[in-house]
Amino acid sequence: MTTTPGEPGLLDHANWTVRPSAAHRGLDRAVAVVVWSVAAAITLVFAWLVGSIVWRGAGEISWGYLTGPVLDAGRGGGIGPVLVSTLLILLVCLAVSVPLGLGTAILLAEFSPRQNRFGRLVRRSLDVLAGVPSIVFGLFGNAFFCVWLGMGFSIVSGGLTLACMVLPILIRATEEGFRSVPDDYRLAAAALGMSRTAAIRHLLLPAAVPGLVVGLVLGIGRALAETAALIFTSGYVTRMPESLWDSGRSLSIHIFDLSMNAAGGNDRAHAAALVLIVLLLALNGAASWMAHRWLHRQVMTA
Amino acid sequence: MLVRLLRLCAGLSAMIVLVIVAFLVRESLPAWRSVGLARFVTDASWHPAPDASEGTFNLLPMIVGTLLTTAGAVLLAGPLGIASALFCRYYAPPMLARPYRMMIELLAGIPSVVYGFWGLVVLVPIIAGIAQPGASLLAGILILSLMILPTIALVADAAIGSVPQESLQAAAALGLSRWGTMAGVVLPAARSGLLTAVILATMRALGETMAVLMVCGNVVQLPGSLFAPVRTLTANIALEMAYAMGDHRSALFVSGLLLMGLVALLVAAAEIASRTRPSLRQA
Amino acid sequence: MPVIWNGLSVAFAVLVLCCGIACTPGASSSQAENTNGSHLSGRLTLTGSSTIAPLMAEIGRAFEAQHPDVRIDVQTGGSSRGVADCRSGLADIGMVSRALKEDEQDLQPFPVAKDGICIIVHQDNPVRELTDEQIVAIYTGSIDNWKDVGGSDGEITVVNKAQGRSTLELFLHYFHLNNTDVAADVVIGDNEQGIKTVAGNPQAIGYVSIGTAEFDAGQGVPIALLPIGGIPAGTAAVAEGRFPLSRPLNLVTREEPTGLAATFIEFARSSDVHDLIRKQSFVPLAE
Numbered sequence: 001m002t003t004t005p006g007e008p009g010l011l012d013h014a015n016w017t018v019r020p021s022a023a024h025r026g027l028d029r030a031v032a033v034v035v036w037s038v039a040a041a042i043t044l045v046f047a048w049l050v051g052s053i054v055w056r057g058a059g060e061i062s063w064g065y066l067t068g069p070v071l072d073a074g075r076g077g078g079i080g081p082v083l084v085s086t087l088l089i090l091l092v093c094l095a096v097s098v099p100l101g102l103g104t105a106i107l108l109a110e111f112s113p114r115q116n117r118f119g120r121l122v123r124r125s126l127d128v129l130a131g132v133p134s135i136v137f138g139l140f141g142n143a144f145f146c147v148w149l150g151m152g153f154s155i156v157s158g159g160l161t162l163a164c165m166v167l168p169i170l171i172r173a174t175e176e177g178f179r180s181v182p183d184d185y186r187l188a189a190a191a192l193g194m195s196r197t198a199a200i201r202h203l204l205l206p207a208a209v210p211g212l213v214v215g216l217v218l219g220i221g222r223a224l225a226e227t228a229a230l231i232f233t234s235g236y237v238t239r240m241p242e243s244l245w246d247s248g249r250s251l252s253i254h255i256f257d258l259s260m261n262a263a264g265g266n267d268r269a270h271a272a273a274l275v276l277i278v279l280l281l282a283l284n285g286a287a288s289w290m291a292h293r294w295l296h297r298q299v300m301t302a
Numbered sequence: 303m304l305v306r307l308l309r310l311c312a313g314l315s316a317m318i319v320l321v322i323v324a325f326l327v328r329e330s331l332p333a334w335r336s337v338g339l340a341r342f343v344t345d346a347s348w349h350p351a352p353d354a355s356e357g358t359f360n361l362l363p364m365i366v367g368t369l370l371t372t373a374g375a376v377l378l379a380g381p382l383g384i385a386s387a388l389f390c391r392y393y394a395p396p397m398l399a400r401p402y403r404m405m406i407e408l409l410a411g412i413p414s415v416v417y418g419f420w421g422l423v424v425l426v427p428i429i430a431g432i433a434q435p436g437a438s439l440l441a442g443i444l445i446l447s448l449m450i451l452p453t454i455a456l457v458a459d460a461a462i463g464s465v466p467q468e469s470l471q472a473a474a475a476l477g478l479s480r481w482g483t484m485a486g487v488v489l490p491a492a493r494s495g496l497l498t499a500v501i502l503a504t505m506r507a508l509g510e511t512m513a514v515l516m517v518c519g520n521v522v523q524l525p526g527s528l529f530a531p532v533r534t535l536t537a538n539i540a541l542e543m544a545y546a547m548g549d550h551r552s553a554l555f556v557s558g559l560l561l562m563g564l565v566a567l568l569v570a571a572a573e574i575a576s577r578t579r580p581s582l583r584q585a
Numbered sequence: 586m587p588v589i590w591n592g593l594s595v596a597f598a599v600l601v602l603c604c605g606i607a608c609t610p611g612a613s614s615s616q617a618e619n620t621n622g623s624h625l626s627g628r629l630t631l632t633g634s635s636t637i638a639p640l641m642a643e644i645g646r647a648f649e650a651q652h653p654d655v656r657i658d659v660q661t662g663g664s665s666r667g668v669a670d671c672r673s674g675l676a677d678i679g680m681v682s683r684a685l686k687e688d689e690q691d692l693q694p695f696p697v698a699k700d701g702i703c704i705i706v707h708q709d710n711p712v713r714e715l716t717d718e719q720i721v722a723i724y725t726g727s728i729d730n731w732k733d734v735g736g737s738d739g740e741i742t743v744v745n746k747a748q749g750r751s752t753l754e755l756f757l758h759y760f761h762l763n764n765t766d767v768a769a770d771v772v773i774g775d776n777e778q779g780i781k782t783v784a785g786n787p788q789a790i791g792y793v794s795i796g797t798a799e800f801d802a803g804q805g806v807p808i809a810l811l812p813i814g815g816i817p818a819g820t821a822a823v824a825e826g827r828f829p830l831s832r833p834l835n836l837v838t839r840e841e842p843t844g845l846a847a848t849f850i851e852f853a854r855s856s857d858v859h860d861l862i863r864k865q866s867f868v869p870l871a872e
Contacts, residue, residue, distance in 0.1 A: 024479035031481045035393050038385040039402065045448065046405055049412070049420055071646075072864065073639035103311030111305055118309070124569065125316040130502070131565025132322060133509035133536045135543065136558045140322050147675070153630070153660055164318050169502065171315065173457060176498050180464035197304050214460045218453060218502075221411030228511050228540060236660045238642060239649075247658050252413040256512070259419045260775045262639050263800040263866055273416045280411035284404070349748070349765050422778070427785035435742040435770040436786055520747065520772035531771055541774050544663025545749025 050277065057270030065271065070238035073262050074254060079272055081240035085155060085248025086224070086279075088241060089234055092159025093166060093223050100163075101170035101215070106200060108171070109178030109208075130168035135228040137165050142232040153247040158234025162226060166219040173218060177211015178204060209291050216287045224280055227252045251276045326559050333359075333552030342556065348522040348538075352548030359553050363524045365560065367532035370439060370525065371514060372507040375446035380500055382447070383454025388484060390455075391462050403459065410452035418516035421445040426517055433529035437519035440528040445513050450503035457502060461495020462488055501572050505565055511536040535561050626654035627845045633667020633680030634751065635775060636794060637834050640698065640865045641680055644853050647861060651852075655845065664751050668692065671837055677846050679837040683751035693841060696833040697853045698867040701795035702752055703818035703830065705780065707787040708807035712736040715811055721760050723790060726768030731788065744782050744791030745769035751832065752776070756792055759830050777801075784808050795828070796820055796866025824868045834867060 068078025104122065112119025132140075141161030151157045181204050189199035227250075235247035236257070249257075255272045258265030336354035342361045351357030386406065390399050421441060430436025465488050473483040489496065519531020520541065535557045546554055631641055638661045645657030659680075662670070667679030668689055685694050704720065706712060712735055715723070722728040723741055732738045745767050746753035757764060773779045776793045783789040784806050798810050799820055810818040814829050822828035842850055852858065859869040 021479075024482060028480045031484075032393060035385050035389045038382055039389040039394070042382070042386055042409075042451065043402070043405065046409055048424075049416075050408075052420065052424070053416070073643055100311050100315055103308045104315045107305070107308035107312045111308060118312070122312045122316045124566075125319040127501075127505075127569040128562055128566050129315075129319040129322070131505040131508055131562055131568070133511055133539065133558065133561055135511050135536060135540045136322070136326065136561075139543065140325050143325060144321065153658065164322075167315055167318070172498060172502060173460070176457070176461065176495055180461065180495065182466060210460050210463065214456050217407050218410055218456065221407070221452075224411055225413035225415075227413060227415050231661060235658065236638060236642075237658050239646075239656070247660070252415055255413060255419075256415045257639070259415065260516075260777045261635050263777065263797040264804050265777075269419070273413070276413065276416075277408060277411070281404070281408060284407050284411070347765070422781050423785055426782070430742075430786045430788075434740050434786075434788060437771045437782065515774060516778060519770070520774075521769055533772070541747040541772070542749055545665045545747075547665060547669075 053270050053273045053277065055270075056267050057272070057274040060267055060271035061274065066275070069240070070254075073265075074238070074258050075262060075265050075268055079251070079254060079275065081238055082249055082251055082254045082272075083275070083279075085234070085241050086250045088155045088244060088248070089158045089162065089230070089250055090220065090223055090283075092156055092244065093162040094220075096160060097163040097166050097170055097219065098216075101167050101219075102174060102212075104167075105171045105174035105178060105215075109175045110196070110200060110204070126168040126171055129164070130172070132165075133228075134165065134226055137161055137229040138232040140164075141229060146233060151245070153233065153235035153237070154245045155234050155241055155248055156244050158230045158250065159244075161229050161233045162223045165226065165229060166223050169222060170215040170219045173215030174208065174212045177208035177214070180211065181207045213288055213291045216291065217284050220283050220287065221280060224250075224276060224283075225252055226250070227256050231256075251279070323559075323562065326555055326562070330552050330555035330559055333549055333556045336549050337553060337556075342553075350542075350546070350550040350553055352546075352550050354549040357550065361535070361553075361557055361560065363522050364533050364535050364538055364557070366524055367439070367518070368508065368534040368536070368561070368564070370532065371442040371446055371518065371534055372504060374439070374443035375450055375507045376500065376504050378443060379447035379451045379454055379503060383451050383499065383503070384458050384489075384496065386451070386455040387458035387462050388488075390459050392480070392484065403456075406452045406455050406459075409448075410456060414449065414510060414512040417445055417449050418513035421513060421517040429529065433527075435519060435531060437517055437531055438529045439518065439525045439532045442514050442518040442532065442534070443528075445517050446507050446510060449510065449513060450507050453503045453506055454499045457499035458492070458496050461492040461499065464495070465491045497572060497575075501569065504568060508561060508565060508568075509536060511540045515540050624654070625652045625845055625848060628656040628658065629677045629845060629849055630658045630660065630675075631667075631678045631680055631836075632660040632662050632670045632676040633837075634664040634682035634834075635661040636682040636700070636751075637680040637697075640834070640862060640867060641836075641853070643861045643865065644697075644858050645849075647858065648849055648852050655849075657849065663749070665749065668837065671839055674839070677838070678842075678850070681751075681835045681837050683755060683832050683835075685835065685837065689837075692837040692839060694833075694835040694837050695850050695854060696835050696870055697858075698834045698862045698869055699823055699831055700834055700867050701818070701820070701823040701828045701831040702755055702792055703795045703798055704790065704792050704811040704813065705783050705798050705808045706790050706811060707783055708809050709787045710736055710809065713809065713811065717760065717814060721762065724760070724762065724768070725766050739788045742770045742786055742789040743768065744771045744773060744779055744789055746779070746792070747772050747774050750774075752792065752794065755830060755832050780806060780808060794866075795823060796868070800866040820866065820868050824871070 065078040067080040070081060071077030108119050108123060141157060145151050145157035145160050146153060185203050185207060189203050230250050230253055234250060236249050237247040238249060241248040251272055255269050258269035337359050341359050345358040345360040347358050348360050349358050390403055394402055425444060426436040426441050429438060429441050469487050469491055473487045514534050515537040518537060520533045520537055521531040522533050525532045539554050539558060543554055638659055642659045645659055648657055649655055664681045664683060667681050670676035671679035671692060685692060715734060719734050724743055728734060729741050731741055748764055771782055773782055776797045779791045779793045780801050783791045795818055802808055812818055816822055816827055823831050836850055862869045
C-alpha cells in the first residue's frame with residue numbers, strides 16, 4: 001500500500017493526540033517554507049521556459065502547419081513529415097525496448113538476488129550503457145546500424161539506436177518499481193500456491209506499475225528529446241517517409257536545425273518546440289492511462 | 303521456461319553495452335598507439351591534429367570541466383529534486399499535486415536543444431551582465447541542474463510514495479513531527495530509490511551534450527572561477543567529431559571511453575555505498 | 586499472458602530485425618536509376634557541410650518536383666564527412682563549404698554558390714570599423730578592451746569557431762594566424778550559435794557566414810556587420826567579387842558524375858535555382 005498523493009492528513013500533526021514539541025513544530029514550519037519555495041521556484045522557471053516558447057511559437061501553429069510539408073528549409077510550410085517521422089521512430093524504439101526492458105527488469109528484480117552473478121553482470125552493463133553520451137550513441141548507431149547492418153540513414157536505425165539509449169532508464173525504473181513491492185505480496189502468493197509466473201502477472205506487475213510508468217515517461221521523454229544520436233542515424237531529410245527504411249528527421253533535429261543552423265528560423269523553432277511539448281503531454285497521458293487500465297488491478301483493498 | 307525467456311532478454315540488453323565498448327575500443331586504438339596514455343594528461347594544450355606528432359592532446363582541462371559541471375549540477379538538483387518530491391507527496395493539496403507532477407514530467411521531456419537555446423539567449427546574457435563572458439561553468443551548472451531535476455524529482459517521488467503506510471502510522475503513533483517523520487522514516491526507507499534517482503541524474507548530466515555545448519563557452523582551460531568558460535568531454539566530441547580525421551578522431555573516441563569509465567566508477571561507488579549502510583528494516 | 590507476450594514480443598522484434606536486415610536496400614548510395622529518355626528515377630544521397638545542407642534540401646525538393654520518381658536525401662555531418670563519405674561511396678555527392686585542399690584533389694568540385702565571412706559585433710557597440718591589424722590583435726589577446734579601439738570601456742569577449750570548421754580555417758588563413766595563437770573567450774559550433782552569442786552580449790565580437798548575418802540583421806537581431814579591408818560586408822560585395830573573405834560552396838564527387846548525379850548537379854548549377862540560393866542568403870555564381 002502506498003501513500004496516495006495529497007493525503008497529508010496522516011502527517012498533519014493537528015490530527016494526532018500526541019503532539020510534537022514546540023521546537024519540532026518550529027522546524028516543521030521552516031521545512032514547510034523551504035519545500036514550498038522550492039516548488040514555487042521550479043514552477044516559476046518552468047513558466048518562464050514554457051512561456052517563452054509559447055509566446056514566440058504559438059502564432060505559427062495552425063492545422064496547415066501540423067500537416068503541411070516542410071518548405072524553405074523549415075522556415076515556411078509545416079512539420080507534417082517531421083511529426084510522422086518522429087512518431088515512427090518512437091514506435092520502433094518502444095516496440096523493441098519495452099518488451100526487452102520489462103523482461104530484463106523482471107529477471108533482475110524477481111529472479112536474481114543481489115549476489116547472483118548473472119544479475120550483477122547485467123546490471124553493471126546497463127549502468128554503463130546509461131552513461132554513454134548521446135553523441136557516442138549517434139556514432140555507434142551510424143557505424144553499426146547504418147553501415148555494418150546496411151540499414152542506411154533510416155527511421156529503423158534511429159529507432160534502434162534510441163532503444164539502446166532508453167533501455168537502461170526503463171529497466172532501472174521498472175526494477176525499482178518491482179523492488180518496492182513489499183515481500184508480503186510474494187509470501188502471500190506463495191502461501192496461496194500461486195506459481196511464480198502467475199504471481200508476477202497478477203500481483204507484482206500491477207503493484208509495480210508506478211515504477212513502470214515512471215520508466216516509460218522518462219524513456220519517452222529522453223527519446224523525443226534526443227538530437228545528437230538521431231542526426232547520424234535517422235538523418236536530416238524533410239520528406240514524408242514512405243517506409244520505415246526511409247530517412248526522416250525527428251522533431252528535435254528540426255528544432256536544432258532551425259535554431260542553430262538556418263538563419264531566421266527562431267520563431268519556427270519555438271513553434272516546433274511547442275508542438276513537441278504538447279506531443280509529450282499527450283504521450284505521457286496515454287502511457288499513464290494504458291498502464292493503469294491494462295496492468296493495474298487492485299488485488300488488495302487499501 | 304519463463305526464466306529462460308527472461309535471461310534471453312537480459313542477455314540481449316547486456317550485449318548491447320559490450321558491442322558499444324568494443325566499437326569504442328576499436329576506434330580509439332590508433333590514438334592509444336600513437337599518442338599514448340601519458341600525453342593525454344601532460345601535453346601543453348588541446349590542439350589535436352590528424353597526425354599524433356603534430357598536435358597536442360591534453361584532455362585534463364576537459365575532464366575537470368566535465369566533473370565540475372556534473373558535480374555542481376547534482377549538488378544543486380539533488381536536494382531540490384527531493385524537496386520537490388516531498389512537496390508532491392506530503393505538502394501539496396490533492397488538486398495541486400497532480401498538475402505539479404504533470405509539470406515535472408513535462409520538464410523531463412523538453413529537448414536538451416530547447417534548454418540550451420533558452421540558456422543561450424536568456425541565461426548567458428544575464429550572467430554576462432555579472433561577469434564576462436557569460437557562457438561559463440555557472441551557466442552549465444544551472445542548465446544541467448534544471449535538466450536533471452525532473453529525473454530526480456520523478457524517481458524520488460515514486461520511491462517516497464512506496465514507503466509503506468504502516469511506517470507512517472508508526473511514526474504518528476510515536477508522536478514524531480512531520481519533519482521528524484520525513485527525515486527519520488520516509489527518506490531512509492526510500493533510500494534505495496533516492497540513490498537510483500541521483501545515479502540516473504548524474505549519468506544524464508555526464509552524458510549531456512547539446513545544452514552544455516551552447517552555454518559553457520567551450521574554451522579548453524581549467525576554470526579559474528565559476529564565471530570562466532569550460533569545455534566538457536561531450537561537447538568536445540560534438541564540436542570536433544565531424545571534422546576530425548586520423549589520430550584526432552581516435553583521440554575523441556578515447557575521451558568517449560573515458561566518459562564511460564567515469565560512469566562505471568560512479569556506479570561502483572554507489573553500489574558500495576548502498577551495501578555498507580544498515581537497512582531500515584531490522585528484524 | 587504478459588509473460589508469454591513478453592517472450593513473443595522479443596521473438597517478434599528479433600524476427601522483424603532479421604527480416605529487415607534480409608531485405609535492406611543496401612548501402613545508402615544505391616542508385617537504382619533508370620534513365621530511359623528523360624524519365625529519371627532513383628535515389629541520391631548527399632552528406633557534408635551543415636551550412637549547405639538547407640540549401641541542397643531546397644534544391645533537392647525542387648528537383649523532385651520536376652522528376653517525381655527521384656529521391657534526393659540530404660544528410661549533415663560537416664565538410665570533412667562529406668569528403669570522407671564521398672570517397673568511401675557512402676554518399677553519392679559530398680557537400681563541402683570551402684575550396685578543396687591539396688590532399689583532396691582526387692575529388693571533383695562543382696561550386697554551386699558563394700558565401701563570405703564577416704566580423705560581427707553587437708548593435709550597441711559604437712565601434713563600426715576595425716583594421717586587419719586590430720582584428721588580429723583582438724583575437725590574439727594583445728588588445729583586450731574596447732576603449733583601445735575606439736569603443737566604450739569594457740572587456741572584449743572574443744568568439745571563435747571550433748577547430749576544423751571551414752569558417753575558422755578561412756578566417757585563420759586570411760589573417761595569417763594559427764589556431765594556437767587565438768585567445769578565445771567563447772568557442773562556438775554553428776553560425777547561429779555565434780550570432781546568438783554576439784547578439785546577447787554587447788561586448789562580444791565574432792565571425793560568421795555573411796549570408797546568415799545579413800539575413801538576421803535584416804530581421805532585427807541586434808548585430809552589426811563590420812567591413813573588412815574597408816569593403817562593407819554584404820552579399821552584394823561577395824557577388825561582385827570584391828569582398829576579401831569569400832568561399833565557394835562545393836558539391837564534390839569521386840569520379841566524373843553520370844546519369845542522375847550529373848543531371849542533378851547540372852540542375853543545382855543552373856539559373857533555375859538562383860532564387861533558391863538567394864533565399865538562403867548565399868550568392869549565386871554568375872554564369
